[in-house]
Amino acid sequence: MFRYAEVLVDVANRRLDQSYHYAIPEHFALIIGMRVLVFLQNRKVQGLVVNVTNDLPDELASVKLKPVLEIVDEESLVPTELIELAHWLAKTTICSVAQCLHTVWPLLKGKVEEWIILQVSIKDPDVQTLQWLDTDAYRAISVLNRARSKSISLKIFLKRANISVEMLEKLIQQGLAKKETRFVSTGEGSKRKASCNEGPLEINGSNSPSGRTYELTVEQASAVSKVSAALEGGSSQTVLLHGVTGSGKTDVYRELITKVLVEGGDAILLVPEISLTSQVARYFETQFGGKVIILHSGLQPREKMKAWEDILSGQKRIVIGARSAVFAPLPNLRLIILDEEHDGAYKQDENPKYHARDVARKRMEQRKGVVLLGSATPSLEAYAAAQSGKIHLLTMTARIGMSVLPPVEIVDMREELLNGNRSMFSLLLQQKLRERLERGEQTMLFLNRRGYSTFVVCRECGYVMGCPNCDIALTYHSQGQAMCCHYCNHKELPPHTCPQCGSRYIRFFGQGTQRVEEELQGLLPEVPILRLDFDTTRSGEAHRTILESFRRQKASILVGTQMMAKGLDFPNVTLVGVIAADQMLNMPDFRARERTFQLLTQVAGRAGRSIKAGEVVIQTYSPTEGAILRAAHHDFQGFFWEEIRYRKVRRYPPFTHIIRVLLLHEKEDRVIRGANDLGACLQQGMQNPKFGNNELDILGPAPAVLPRLKNQWRWQVSVKGTNLDQLRAFLHRGVQMFYKNSASSGVVLNIEVDPLSS
Template identity: 40%
Template sequence: MTAVAKVIVDVPTMQTDRPFDYAIPNALADAIQPGMRVWVGFGRGSRQVAGMVVAVDTVSDYTGELKPVLAVLDYAPVLDAEGLALSKWLADTTFAFWITCIQTMLPTMLKVDTIKSVTLGPKPTPAAVALLAGANSRPVADLPEATVAKLIQADALRVDYAAKDRAKVKTADYIVPQPLDWAAEKAKLRPNAAKQHALLALLEGWQAQGEQPAAASVKQVTRAQLVAAAKRGWLTLESREVYRAPYEQLDHRAKTAPLALTPEQATVVKTVTQAVSARKPETFLLEGVTGSGKTEVYLQVMAAALKRGQNAMMLVPEIALTPQMVHRVKGRFGATVAVMHSGLSDGEKFDEWRRIQRGEAKVVVGARSAAFAPLANIGVFIIDEEHESSYKQDDAPRYHARDVILHRALLAHAPVVLGSATPSLESRARAAKHVYTRLVLPHRINQRPLPPVHVIDMRQAMQQGGQGDFSKPLLAALQARLARHEQSVLMLNRRGYSSFVMCRECGFVVQCPNCDISLTLHMDTHTLRCHYCGHEEPIPTRCPSCGSNKIRYYGTGTQKVEQALHALLPTARVLRMDVDTTRKKGGHERILNAFGQGEADILLGTQMIAKGLDFPNVTLVGVINADTGLSMPDFRAAERTFQLLTQVSGRAGRADKAGEVFIQTYNPDHYAIQYAQNHDYEGFFAQEMAIRHRGNYPPYYFTIKLTVSHQDENQAAKAIYSLAAQLQRVLSPSAIVLGPSPAAIARLKNRYIYQLVVKYKREPRLAETLAAVLDQTQKSTRSGFFVAIDREPQSFL
């Protein structure tokens, strides 16, 4: 009986979003298992694609003749049973294609590229022969697309497919000394052959000690000498697989000892470790003020899981946070820690993923994508700064890492710790209803008070001696820190030099040609840049509309503030940390290391500096403009502003020196700023929940956002209204539909965007209707439509 492989093919459409049956050839009968990548023929003709085996059976649902599996791309499954089940759950809950979810869970280097080439077809023509230029085949990518298409349709050319697996294992040569009579070998050498005598002495010592060093680590011997020695039979150069370890320098340091816990910390650790021991999938919300020692709690809880022979997983929200957290976790657990985040190279991600899959790593630390790490036997899951919006994926599959972790924890019978000084309203509301268990760390570990927060009214600041973006009190505080050789952190949540360029004569604002958004000035590259599509153009000297030379920069960005700091405080050493300065690999770590070692007096950055950073010499935090987030037309604007201000305020005074915070704002009476000034999360929670209740917003309602885009605005509008009518037919009267309406940025990358939002409490027919919507709109994708469904969007913009 022929075995059958159920394969999800790498063709992401609704029509192909199901397993297809393939016959397993006898030669591969013992090789193919669920979770392996394979190479198969698909559709009519000779097309070949990659796929994932999701099951192996003896019965096929297909009555015709099955195509065979052409090749197996893996020696062992890359997804286990839990991983395959997780990928299907992810597809079902995020309205995404199964194959897209599988690829999201795997490292980039496990993606298979399809190489297309052409050979002469059954009806060759002179044009086809000329195109091949004497070769048997040529890559399609090197040839004119239109010409190739016509020749294929005429059977003059035929397309061949080949798989190119990106997975590359790094190897290194190791020196293996041979069992020789070293004295006899030395006797054969000339007395003045000093280098050869030295090499023989090294080899004799290595053999005696049983050492086989890496060739690259032996600095006193050249590669040519090693090759010559191998020819003499003194040694063999053995190629071995090595890992691309991103933090290898941390693996060999002495491990840190657990710190003494405060009574509050000890209570939290005891409560969570009891759940670890009981294998109880309980969710804990750890609400701890900044500096209360949440990280030490995490470390001791993870240590408890490891002591029981289990593993631990910890997520952090930003790459900027990862270096410091990696230092803390590797400092405690050493080489058993694997790290996963987007700042690593593809090779490093692949090797860290393989270490985890092979069981060589016991602890995983990483950003959002680490939620899919193939870690087995997990005893505890931890999500630090659980409120962060970066845990939500913006494109398909639109998952929230918290949901993935909660799902995995349920299957693993393991507790989850959600930690934050400012929990999301959804999590805090679940704790209020006892869905989550709330744990509290209300005091800093050193018994230091939280830093006093001064709110500066910028409407009056200029009249009181302020200069540019700096009020007089903030400037004076910066000068005082410089005099005391203490450090300061300044946050402005807007990168670039200025927000826009406008003509003072006619009011013309330089817009992106592809998006309905103004271009941002970047002085380092002397360009205007769109932060959405990447369009760049030179800075104009005259207005493109009226020809006036009165074109000026308006608004403030981190580059402009940096320039102002150099003018106002010429002796201050300033480090700027934003997307532009951290593009290169290791950029975050270089800047943070330099600041931590005292190489700068002021760290200026966007919101990436607001969370998790712990520098004992920072005694001042300044927020240049607290209103950038408040002005957004989004129901979460106040929550995000409060969280950001509270988090960045917590960077000051974390050690023995007292801290101080200055918040500059044009809205000093806004409740988010008032509660942040008083470090009053519970007060903010109560007021914001009352506002959400009146407005029928989460966490009182679930939400789904439906987005349609097209290059023709009329087509996009017609499509969204048609989908709205379809939804209204199945929604109950209690559901609330916002829209259809143009998106806040109505055009992005030359596509017009329309959206609607459904707010609901219980709609049993909604999920199946949305799945049907996706199925129907797949056919219109060829006409230029793009439809996206986002469950629990972080923003309605």
């Protein structure tokens, strides 16, 4: 029996975020992965046993250790690989290990509470034996007697019984009640031990994927064959599947998952949005039935606990869900698929700020399995890794069946203005809308609304005000009435005339889907229109209801944001219109061109997905912009090499890494002072020879894109460099210096590695 336990305490305070050694009582049989209660600075906290040993570090040899107080749950063990994953996550995201543990193993969630337990057997609290008690004591015993299992949390007990702490101590001394420390889990449920799954899966009565009701194309079959070879290779691999919209990537996923299950393995399929999980799951349930389970952050704690228990027991072997499903504890996990891998939704906004792609690769490194990244518009990072040979690249260049990629027409909105058309709809788009209505076909109109960003554009020549230092669009701030760069804090006054052509038609640019819907209804008053955006999908079933109504052709036009650019397939949609490509292109973000190309390509891919031919109209004030032209020609290769050269010159990812520190405080002057002080600490760190010669750049301090949110002022400081480990070390040193200064008092730091947005 081991004598000592190394316990990782469950506290979010980074100062205490480490493991501590405790003595193991003789009657405890502790093993790695158990949850325990321990004392930390005179308070009881939950901890996780990460090691058991008979030997102590030298510095603890003469120290009297506190004992482990209690085993919380002997059956619910955290797998060792997920403990390792939490440590890796903490290191790579610069977050506390405790927060990472809660992310990878949500069954840990709960709190330590004091409970009061009735010690005497009482059938009826009105019996004569209790008449000697005074009124307060009698009321307290009655409350305990009515409680389930004759026990109740101390906090609730004192409130219901309405007695003093002194009276409670008197009851305990007289042996009528006792106090006990308990760990109360969030969403309590039945406990099951992890077990192996049922082995190879029979599909349609045989051990072969003959349940397929479709024929694979040559490109699909080739992709399946090559990923299958990677699965059989016995080493961790990442494969990028670059397939144009409508090329049948989902059928490839289903074929590969079938193969994995037949051979006794498990699989995870990730989609970027919670709203997509149900429709994707229905597609897989037709073949795999009850083996499929949906996981996402929208589940209630009890639902999630039940789901994880079904996964651990081997009842569920295919997990479909949004990014948090990447942590699903499948016993024989062999394949993780990220559909639409380029999507920013795979990056977590809250601590730990992980990217599902990175977690998937780490998990398959542990399991010697395969990560499959699928997209029609891969992220530059993933495609660059494929071009350099770090990951494998597979391509599918043709749509399945009779459909073909739709032709795209670009409309110069400057010309529309010169011709007297002040509507947000070009004459060409209006004409094509009416043609679809006459033929009984449907249209999707796309607008990427981000109301917090407003840039300045000349409606005559297309000039956009940009930062001279960062080549990023400047953002207008009503407070101070200035144009500001959110990278280096360069500021300018908004111009009255265009600096390039002298036109007075230079305006703040920004419009939303609601305005598009209203103007469209005025243009076509008798036409039924649906809108799909954040405002119309707040309720749980609204997203599905809107799409189902459009699928049943109850509306002729669907107006929406990027929600409708993902995974939607409507056979009767033959026209897609992009209202304002500039609204994506001129966001204050170095990834704006990449996002513009991706969104235009993805939304264009919604048209002509059946035997009916499709068309796309893109409206813009920048008709010669490379991202728009490449998207119009469905030319990913051309866009990639153009953009990668731009990134290299500007030293943006994937050639460098960026770590952003967001500072938050309720008072503006405090957060500005804190940001300037952190910037000074980082500048001082540049004098250190260890960091001074490593091409490190400090960006800012500057106000965040959202300078105020939820009653907190926000500023940011970023550091940029080629060596990520050194960058983390440099920032860590600067943050430590910052916390020693008075300017840090009350300022919250939010750190993110390689942020996907400004």
